[in-house]
Amino acid sequence: MMRRSMLFLPGNNPNMLINGNCLGSDAVIFDLEDAVAPDQKDAARILVRNTLKYMDFRGCERIVRINSIGTPYWKEDLKALLPYKPDLILLPKTECAEDILTIDAYMTELGSQTGVMALIETALGVENAFCIASASKRVKALFLGAEDLTADLRCKRTKEGREIEYARHRLVVAARAAGVDVYDTPFTDVNDDEGIVSDASLAKALGFTGKASISPRHVEVINAVFSPTQKDVDYAYEVMEAIALAKEQGKGAISLHGKMIDAPIVARAEQTIAMAEALGMRRGDF
Amino acid sequence: MMKLVKTIKEAVALCGIKDGMTVSFHHHLRNGDFVLNMVMEELAAAGLRDLTVNASSLFDAHAPLLEHIEKGVVTGLSADYIAAGVGRAISQGIMEKPVQFRTHGGRPNDIRLGRTPIDVAFIAAPTADPMGNCSGKYGKSACGSLGYAFADAMFAKKVVVITDNLVPYPLADFSISENFVDYVVAVDAIGDPKGIVSGTTRITRDPVGLVMASHAARVIEASGLLKDGFSFQTGAGGASLAAAKFLKEIMLKKNIKGSFGLGGITAYMVDMLNAGCFETLMDVQCFDLDAVRSLRDNPRHREISALQYAAPTGRSAVVDSLDVVILGATQIDTDFNVNVHTDSNGYIMGGSGGHSDTAAGAKLSMIIAPMFRARLPIVTDKVTCISTPGKDIDVLVTQGGIAVNPRRQDLQEKLRAAGLPLVEIGELKEKTERITGTPAPCTKGDRVVAEVIGRNGDLQDVIYNVKE
Amino acid sequence: MKIVKVASAGTLESSDAFVEVAPAGEGVSLEIDSVVYAQFGEAIRQTVLDVLKDCGVEAACVRVADRGALECVLRARVETAVLRGKGEE
Numbered sequence: 001m002m003r004r005s006m007l008f009l010p011g012n013n014p015n016m017l018i019n020g021n022c023l024g025s026d027a028v029i030f031d032l033e034d035a036v037a038p039d040q041k042d043a044a045r046i047l048v049r050n051t052l053k054y055m056d057f058r059g060c061e062r063i064v065r066i067n068s069i070g071t072p073y074w075k076e077d078l079k080a081l082l083p084y085k086p087d088l089i090l091l092p093k094t095e096c097a098e099d100i101l102t103i104d105a106y107m108t109e110l111g112s113q114t115g116v117m118a119l120i121e122t123a124l125g126v127e128n129a130f131c132i133a134s135a136s137k138r139v140k141a142l143f144l145g146a147e148d149l150t151a152d153l154r155c156k157r158t159k160e161g162r163e164i165e166y167a168r169h170r171l172v173v174a175a176r177a178a179g180v181d182v183y184d185t186p187f188t189d190v191n192d193d194e195g196i197v198s199d200a201s202l203a204k205a206l207g208f209t210g211k212a213s214i215s216p217r218h219v220e221v222i223n224a225v226f227s228p229t230q231k232d233v234d235y236a237y238e239v240m241e242a243i244a245l246a247k248e249q250g251k252g253a254i255s256l257h258g259k260m261i262d263a264p265i266v267a268r269a270e271q272t273i274a275m276a277e278a279l280g281m282r283r284g285d286f
Numbered sequence: 287m288m289k290l291v292k293t294i295k296e297a298v299a300l301c302g303i304k305d306g307m308t309v310s311f312h313h314h315l316r317n318g319d320f321v322l323n324m325v326m327e328e329l330a331a332a333g334l335r336d337l338t339v340n341a342s343s344l345f346d347a348h349a350p351l352l353e354h355i356e357k358g359v360v361t362g363l364s365a366d367y368i369a370a371g372v373g374r375a376i377s378q379g380i381m382e383k384p385v386q387f388r389t390h391g392g393r394p395n396d397i398r399l400g401r402t403p404i405d406v407a408f409i410a411a412p413t414a415d416p417m418g419n420c421s422g423k424y425g426k427s428a429c430g431s432l433g434y435a436f437a438d439a440m441f442a443k444k445v446v447v448i449t450d451n452l453v454p455y456p457l458a459d460f461s462i463s464e465n466f467v468d469y470v471v472a473v474d475a476i477g478d479p480k481g482i483v484s485g486t487t488r489i490t491r492d493p494v495g496l497v498m499a500s501h502a503a504r505v506i507e508a509s510g511l512l513k514d515g516f517s518f519q520t521g522a523g524g525a526s527l528a529a530a531k532f533l534k535e536i537m538l539k540k541n542i543k544g545s546f547g548l549g550g551i552t553a554y555m556v557d558m559l560n561a562g563c564f565e566t567l568m569d570v571q572c573f574d575l576d577a578v579r580s581l582r583d584n585p586r587h588r589e590i591s592a593l594q595y596a597a598p599t600g601r602s603a604v605v606d607s608l609d610v611v612i613l614g615a616t617q618i619d620t621d622f623n624v625n626v627h628t629d630s631n632g633y634i635m636g637g638s639g640g641h642s643d644t645a646a647g648a649k650l651s652m653i654i655a656p657m658f659r660a661r662l663p664i665v666t667d668k669v670t671c672i673s674t675p676g677k678d679i680d681v682l683v684t685q686g687g688i689a690v691n692p693r694r695q696d697l698q699e700k701l702r703a704a705g706l707p708l709v710e711i712g713e714l715k716e717k718t719e720r721i722t723g724t725p726a727p728c729t730k731g732d733r734v735v736a737e738v739i740g741r742n743g744d745l746q747d748v749i750y751n752v753k754e
Numbered sequence: 755m756k757i758v759k760v761a762s763a764g765t766l767e768s769s770d771a772f773v774e775v776a777p778a779g780e781g782v783s784l785e786i787d788s789v790v791y792a793q794f795g796e797a798i799r800q801t802v803l804d805v806l807k808d809c810g811v812e813a814a815c816v817r818v819a820d821r822g823a824l825e826c827v828l829r830a831r832v833e834t835a836v837l838r839g840k841g842e843e
Binding site for chain 3: 013014042043046047051
């Protein structure tokens with residue numbers, strides 16, 4: 001499963017929901033939280049439930065952002081949606097391991113195996129990132145929410161993102177330490193075509209698995225940034241060939257282009273090839 | 287020689303118009319046009335009856351025409367496009383004689399060949415001199431190109447130029463020459479500038495439109511046609527414009543120098559010209575003020591007549607040299623026939639315009655349309671009206687997949703190799719109906735209200751009245 | 755389930771439907787206005803009746819202003835309106 005891009009779709013907007021699987025993202029996030037006014041929570045919950053129930057989203061993962069466990073809605077949300085098997089639940093305002101244990105217990109009570117992605121968007125959440133990521137097997141990923149975080153930090157959210165540098169590093173390290181995926185916050189200026197490229201490239205360079213988006217316009221760029229390049233793919237195949245050859249010749253240590261090939265490089269090559277195959281990329285000439 | 291007369295009434299009298307004659311109009315002033323209504327009012331006041339109106343297009347501003355039809359002043363109608371307001375009345379059966387629809391190329395061609403003789407052409411001209419040299423590039427009612435008026439001027443028995451910007455003789459930069467003009471009338475206003483040209487149409491923000499546009503640009507890129515010398519036409523709809531924007535980005539990135547942009551010209555095509563994507567724009571009609579300005583000021587932006595644009599039996603037409611055209615559709619069937627004449631309930635709300643002409647000429651003719659609009663699937667078993675025959679359509683781009691006409695296996699292979707999401711058109715129909723449900727078929731009336739005449743002059747299809 | 759007050763759900767945006775339910779003595783009265791009435795009028799009627807039945811509503815006045823909503827959207831809007839208009843159980 002590949003999750004380069006995740007697109008937020010407002011939970012009470014039929015036009016966006018019914019076309020969500022055509023917008024090019026690897027996953028969509030049906031949003032019951034911030035995109036829905038308090039007096040429409042019931043309407044959005046039923047609409048999203050019906051979207052899960054009746055619409056064919058083959059080839060596109062369905063994630064639901066429920067309301068946070070500090071609200072009166074989250075249990076209703078889970079009760080309505082889990083029977084229709086969303087691929088993941090995105091839990092907003094996750095601040096500590098306790099929050100995970102709470103949702104885990106309720107989901108277990110409902111008999112659900114669905115995984116949880118923890119949305120970390122407070123200072124406390126950032127500091128507790130590793131505890132959150134390792135609190136339960138149900139946690140499949142961390143997700144950085146920079147808008148709420150910067151409000152909590154009492155600083156201004158900027159395009160350059162200096163104010164969230166620490167949070168980004170911290171989340172990547174915590175998630176990787178716990179062995180789960182990690183996703184970057186959306187870039188919010190939908191008209192800045194260059195800004196999204198550099199913001200996504202930065203996230204990729206820092207180690208994020210993928211990036212969320214609030215605009216369909218950003219999906220293509222995010223997919224491109226988080227896809228392996230032809231060079232990456234070719235190198236991965238070279239690594240695998242060198243390994244095979246070494247095995248044949250009974251060699252232990254192998255080098256390629258003067259560089260030692262060790263286990264992490266092999267693991268990464270395997271990941272790259274898996275992604276390339278999913279994307280239909282072939283080995284180029286070299 | 288004195289061509290200048292004081293009033294339209296006087297011009298009408300001098301032309302000797304009689305019952306049963308044909309008068310013609312162009313539609314460059316679009317929904318802002320005053321001229322057709324002014325002239326028809328004079329003709330009605332003169333007690334004339336049984337006239338045929340041959341207009342290149344009719345807009346909702348021309349609704350007063352319906353009254354002349356009801357009173358028997360007008361009994362024949364021919365146009366390339368009829369907007370919903372007038373179209374609805376026609377679908378309700380207001381006329382005895384079926385309306386004749388032609389294409390933008392077919393209309394001037396039939397005028398030239400004498401199949402549809404015009405007795406008097408009334409030409410709205412944003413600027414003219416007293417001898418009839420006229421242009422659309424200048425004046426308060428500037429509309430840019432006068433492309434659709436050339437055939438009328440050249441072949442009508444009498445030609446009246448009506449202007450609201452009379453300039454001293456000679457108007458050097460004329461489009462239509464005094465050679466063809468019998469009378470000139472100056473009036474206060476030939477149109478409402480707000481309805482003549484639009485402001486710049488914004489590129490769509492609709493996510494589905496953007497996805498289709500992105501697919502469209504990638505199809506063009508994968509087709510092999512996008513190389514130096516490339517030529518292109520696109521509509522003024524939101525998704526088509528977005529496709530042009532994506533195409534421009536690809537062309538600039540790959541440093542591709544195209545040859546020409548064609549058609550109804552918008553600010554986006556002008557932008558592509560100025561960015562170096564094209565050598566030339568060939569302009570039969572301007573859609574916005576940027577296009578008007580560019581036509582006036584940039585010698586690489588050329589005005590062309592509808593004959594040169596698209597006439598099928600001239601020695602050649604620009605559409606014959608066109609690489610790619612992006613077109614719209616209200617319906618497309620599994621044989622790729624396209625309907626742009628009627629809406630989902632069967633009411634007339636459009637027409638071919640240059641649709642069939644460019645589709646026939648272009649090496650790649652592409653339809654962009656969403657899988658469904660307001661629950662109505664775009665792909666049907668059989669279109670209500672064949673505006674453009676399926677043999678001339680190469681590919682349908684929707685947000686849910688790209689369907690290639692089986693006739694174009696070569697294209698299919700290229701798009702597959704580029705990793706584009708291909709779908710067989712029948713499959714696309716089924717996929718859409720799984721989402722929307724299957725619509726109940728429309729019940730059509732039993733009376734023919736319009737004939738759709740193909741670009742070569744043959745009867746291509748008919749449109750029936752709508753039972754209410 | 756009994757409708758005890760006037761309640762509505764949905765919007766008049768494209769691809770959505772606005773549904774209003776009101777209490778009624780007996781039976782269901784249904785008023786449909788739709789941009790796709792010719793093609794889907796009967797399907798819309800059936801969908802609304804289905805949802806009312808699933809919700810156990812036997813008496814109601816229902817008004818639907820449909821802007822080309824897909825069936826799953828229409829179902830959601832009817833259900834929401836019913837839940838908003840139902841009495842305490």
